[in-house]
Amino acid sequence: MNPTTATDDPLTDFDARLVTLDGITKTVHVAGSGPAVIVMAEMPGISPQVARFARWVREAGFTVYMPSLFGRDGAVPLADAGAAVFRKACISAEFRALGAGRSSPVTAWLRALARQAHAECGGPGVGAIGMCFTGNFALTMMLEPAVLAPVLAQPSLPLDDPAGLEISPGELAQVRERLDRDGLDVLALRFAGDRFCRAERFAAYERALGERFVARVLPDSAAHTDPPPFFAQHVPTPHSVLTAHLIDAAGQPTLAARDEVLAFFQRRLLGAGAPAAI
Secondary structure (H helix, E strand, C coil): CCHHHCCCCCCCCCEEEEEEECCEEEEEEEEECCCEEEECCCCCCCCHHHHHHHHHHHHCCCEEEEECCCCCCCCCCCHHHHHHHHHHHHCCCCCCCCCCCCCCCHHHHHHHHHHHHHHHHCCCCEEEEEEHHHCCHHHHHHHCCCEEEEEEECCCCCCCCCCCCCCCHHHHHHHHHHHHHHCCCEEEEEECCCCCCCHHHHHHHHHHHHHHEEEEEECHHHCCCCCCHHHHHHCCCCCCCCCCCCCCCCCCHHHHHHHHHHHHHHHHHCCCCCCCCC
8 A cells, every 4th residue: 555645634725614605514634726626435434545546636736625525534444334334324314335326415415515515615617526435516516506527436326236227316407407518528537347337337327428528447467456354355346546446656547537627627617727747
């Protein structure tokens, strides 16, 4: 495991804010300047690897809003603790881990966060990236007009249907109509052999969204072979393209994927004259 992400991250370079929206209060870690990007952590929470990615987004010219949705913020993803977080999230009323055709209720709060972030940061709109358990949330957030740049990193829900989409048909139709009307795209990433986000799911997205769905499938050989304990024990497959299975070295496909995501945000939210991805 990368020694720079093998200990808990204190997140001291983020401002931990209590944000109340629609009567629900959550901690949101905020840092940076420029248009807002909502970074939604993968299971089992805001790990050092997720925080590393958020810092890359910040360094690319954005204000990062990283909501605490589950787990202990900054914690290394340990096997037993991570499994406990996963079990709790699966039965939480905020999430719909099973069953296709429905959106997780927490996405309404996340859309409100996007509205507030846009009001606070300005710019043409907001970016959003979900990972794993939160992977599809960025797509549902497209129901909020402020969201212009959605990224789906290994979207893994619903867990019980490899070809299922965690969004209602009506909402999916609204998203497709908006993508076509506004000339927007959805960027999505997965490893070829990922058992939690399989080819059937990307095929379903492609059928629903057409050419607006831009898929990037990385070879399994590109994945880090020494991920944190939670992934080593409970995720026996290449999975987390931008975090736990990313290899932070020049020439690596996962680093190129990171750069494509950052460039996607820059192109949509910063426009002409945007700095190059880091």
